[in-house]
Amino acid sequence: MTKVLLTSICKPIGEKYGDGPSVGYELLHGQVTRSQGLFSPRANHLQYGLEYIGENLQTPCVVLHYPSKSELIKELKKGYDYVGVPFVLSTFHRMKEVVALVRKHAPKSKVILGGYGTVLADEQLKPHSDYICREEGVGFMRRLLGEPELPVSEFRHPLVTSKMSIFSAPASNTGLIFGGLGCPHGCDFCCTSHFYKRQHIRLLATGRDVYAVMERYLDHDPDMAFVILDEDFLINKTRAMEFRDCVMRSGKAISLFVFGSFKALSQYQTSELAEMGIDGVWIGYEGTRSGYAKRAGREPAELFADLRKHGIMVLASMILGLDYQNPDIIREEFDGLMALRPSLSQFLIYGPTPGTPLYERVMKEGRFRDEYKDDVEAYCRSSSGFTCMLKHPTMSYAEVEGLQRWCFDSDFQRLGPSIYRVVETWLDGYRTLRDSENPILRAKAGRFAKDIRKSYPIFLPGRLFGPNPRVKEWIARLEGQVYDELGAPTFSEKLMALASVGMAAYTSAALRLDVSQHPKLVRTPYRMPERGWEDLHVWESLPEKVSTSEFNLRVEFEHARRRVWLRLEGRLHGSQAERFWAQVSEAMAQRRTQLVFDFKKLQVSEAKTLKAMRERFSQYRDTVRVVLPKLAHAHPELLILARIFEQYRGSGSGM
Incomplete structure (x- = not known):
C-alpha cells in the first residue's frame, strides 16, 4: 500500500x-505586531x-x-x-x-x-x-x-482552524476558508501573483460555495470567526455579493477577515461589506507614489474612515525601499498612514523574488546586493522582508533596514497596541450599526457588543503596561467609553482583569526567556490504517453506495476528535431509506465511533424515513449526535429525534 x-x-x-x-x-507576531x-x-x-x-x-x-x-x-x-x-x-x-x-x-x-x-x-x-x-x-x-x-469544483474543503491567544489566554477560534490561489493584479514584487502566471485559480467558484464551507465550520463552533484566504476576494463582485445574499438570508451575523485592494473595495458601499460580516480587511497601502493599479479607487483617508465607522478594522501593509523613496519620503508616507489610524500595520522591504518582474529588472540593471549575488543560501535566508537586497538609488542598505525598525516601533508608540485599536474600531461599528433598519446590521452590532464585552479584562494591563503615558491615557479613555456604552464590568469581569495582569506579566517573561514559544x-492522518481508524474505508465507501439523483451523502472526518460526520442532503424515502439506515448501521457495527448526523439539508416527506434510524441507533445514544434545522420549521419526525438524541452544539459538545 x-x-x-x-x-x-x-x-x-x-x-x-x-x-x-x-x-x-x-x-502576526513575526511580521505585523513584532514590536508590541x-x-x-x-x-x-x-x-x-x-x-x-x-x-x-x-x-x-x-x-x-x-x-x-x-x-x-x-x-x-x-x-x-x-x-x-x-x-x-x-x-x-x-x-x-x-x-x-x-x-x-x-x-x-x-x-x-x-x-x-x-x-x-x-x-x-x-x-x-x-x-x-x-x-x-x-x-x-x-x-x-x-x-x-x-476537477477543482470537486475538491473537498478541509476544516482547518487557527486559535489566537492574548496574554497567553485563548481569545478566538478562526476557520480558514480557501477561496483561491494566485492574484491577477501582478504587482512587480509579488511572488504569489507570478507563481500562478497572474491567473486566479478559484477553489470556491461561487458565493454559495464559500458560505457552504462556512456553515460546516459553524456546525462545529457557532461563534467561530473566519478568514477567506484569497489574494483579493472582493475583486469578483458577483461572487462576493452572492456570498452577501447567503449571509443576509441566514440572519446570522458573522465575523470575517478578507484581503482587499483599494480597487476592489471601491466597488462596494461599506454597508454591503458589513452585511457580508466583514470586520477586518488587509489592504496593500504600499507607497503613495508606487503606481500599482490596485491602489486606484477611493481616497485612502475617506475609505479608511468609512471602514472604521462600520467596525471594519484595517491591516495596512507598506513597502519600504521603492526606487522613488528616500528617508524623508518614507517618513512622510508613514505619517500619512498613521493619520489613517489602521488597527494593524506591516512594513516590509521591497525585495526581488525569482520569477517576478522586479527580480528580472534588478538582475538586468546589476542592482542585486553583492553578497547575495552568488550565494543562494545567504540570499534565501535573508528573503524574509527584513533585509534590503537591492542597491537603492539614494539609500544605503542600513538606512532602509533602520527605517523599517523605526516604522514598527513608531507605529506602536504612536497608535498603541493593536488589540485596543481593534476594540476601538468595534466600538465605532457598534455605535453606527446598533440602530440600523437592516436586521443583519443590527445583529452585527450585537456581535460587536459581545466581542467588546469579552475584551473587558484587557484594559487593566493596558493601563499598567502600555508603551508610554499618552497611550495609557488613551486606553483609559477608551475603557471609559466602552463602559458608557455597554455598562460597567461585573465582579467576575473585574476578577478576570486582575488575572489578566498576571497573565500579561507571564507573557512578557515567557517572551524574554523563550518559554512556551514553540x-x-x-x-x-488521512485514510491511514491506524488504531481507531482501521475501518475508515467503511465510512468512505458509503456515499458511492447510497447517493442517487435525489439524495446525496457527504462523509467528513474530524480527525482531532475521532469523529465521523454524515451530511444528508436531498430526499430520502421508501425502500432507499431502509437500505441507507441498514448500511449505516452495518458500518457502525463494524467500527463503533462518534457519529454526527447532519439533517439540516434533508427533505423529510414520510414519517418512516427516520423511523428506521430511531430503531437502529437508539442503542448508540452515547456516541451519536444530531444536527437539526430550525425546529420551528422541522418535520415532526425530526422533533422526535431531538428528544432521543443529543444535539451537537459545536466545540462545547459533551461528545
Whole structure:
C-alpha cells in the first residue's frame, strides 16, 4: 500500500536559531505586531495547504506541522513511499535539513518539494528532491500517485482552524476558508501573483460555495470567526455579493477577515461589506507614489474612515525601499498612514523574488546586493522582508533596514497596541450599526457588543503596561467609553482583569526567556490504517453506495476528535431509506465511533424515513449526535429525534 507523508520544516525555528528576522510559526507576531511585545496577539500559522492536499487524495496520507527532528524521524520510520516538504525562500536551509533526515532514515522514500520556494532554479533544488511541484498541489499529487484527475469544483474543503491567544489566554477560534490561489493584479514584487502566471485559480467558484464551507465550520463552533484566504476576494463582485445574499438570508451575523485592494473595495458601499460580516480587511497601502493599479479607487483617508465607522478594522501593509523613496519620503508616507489610524500595520522591504518582474529588472540593471549575488543560501535566508537586497538609488542598505525598525516601533508608540485599536474600531461599528433598519446590521452590532464585552479584562494591563503615558491615557479613555456604552464590568469581569495582569506579566517573561514559544506537533492522518481508524474505508465507501439523483451523502472526518460526520442532503424515502439506515448501521457495527448526523439539508416527506434510524441507533445514544434545522420549521419526525438524541452544539459538545 502506497503511503504519503506531508511535513512542514522542523522546530525550533526563529532568529535565535539562525533564521531570518520574521521567520517563525506566526504571521502576526513575526511580521505585523513584532514590536508590541506582550501585547502582540499570538496564533500559529499552520501549513494549511498540506491539509488541503491530504483531504483530496485517495492515497493514505499523514500531515505533520512543526515536528521536532526526533518526532519527524519517528514518523519516517513508519515507512512512506513519498515525503512532501513545502518551503519558502527564507526556509530553504530548513528544507535541506528535513530532506537530509529523510535520506538518512527513510532512504527508499521519494522526496517532493513544493511551496513558493520552488521559484528557485532546478540546479538548486534537484540535489534535494525527486520531484518538484510548481503548480496547484492537489492536481500534481494525484497525477504523481496515479489517481484519477479531480476537477477543482470537486475538491473537498478541509476544516482547518487557527486559535489566537492574548496574554497567553485563548481569545478566538478562526476557520480558514480557501477561496483561491494566485492574484491577477501582478504587482512587480509579488511572488504569489507570478507563481500562478497572474491567473486566479478559484477553489470556491461561487458565493454559495464559500458560505457552504462556512456553515460546516459553524456546525462545529457557532461563534467561530473566519478568514477567506484569497489574494483579493472582493475583486469578483458577483461572487462576493452572492456570498452577501447567503449571509443576509441566514440572519446570522458573522465575523470575517478578507484581503482587499483599494480597487476592489471601491466597488462596494461599506454597508454591503458589513452585511457580508466583514470586520477586518488587509489592504496593500504600499507607497503613495508606487503606481500599482490596485491602489486606484477611493481616497485612502475617506475609505479608511468609512471602514472604521462600520467596525471594519484595517491591516495596512507598506513597502519600504521603492526606487522613488528616500528617508524623508518614507517618513512622510508613514505619517500619512498613521493619520489613517489602521488597527494593524506591516512594513516590509521591497525585495526581488525569482520569477517576478522586479527580480528580472534588478538582475538586468546589476542592482542585486553583492553578497547575495552568488550565494543562494545567504540570499534565501535573508528573503524574509527584513533585509534590503537591492542597491537603492539614494539609500544605503542600513538606512532602509533602520527605517523599517523605526516604522514598527513608531507605529506602536504612536497608535498603541493593536488589540485596543481593534476594540476601538468595534466600538465605532457598534455605535453606527446598533440602530440600523437592516436586521443583519443590527445583529452585527450585537456581535460587536459581545466581542467588546469579552475584551473587558484587557484594559487593566493596558493601563499598567502600555508603551508610554499618552497611550495609557488613551486606553483609559477608551475603557471609559466602552463602559458608557455597554455598562460597567461585573465582579467576575473585574476578577478576570486582575488575572489578566498576571497573565500579561507571564507573557512578557515567557517572551524574554523563550518559554512556551514553540508549538506542539500537530499530526493529521488521512485514510491511514491506524488504531481507531482501521475501518475508515467503511465510512468512505458509503456515499458511492447510497447517493442517487435525489439524495446525496457527504462523509467528513474530524480527525482531532475521532469523529465521523454524515451530511444528508436531498430526499430520502421508501425502500432507499431502509437500505441507507441498514448500511449505516452495518458500518457502525463494524467500527463503533462518534457519529454526527447532519439533517439540516434533508427533505423529510414520510414519517418512516427516520423511523428506521430511531430503531437502529437508539442503542448508540452515547456516541451519536444530531444536527437539526430550525425546529420551528422541522418535520415532526425530526422533533422526535431531538428528544432521543443529543444535539451537537459545536466545540462545547459533551461528545
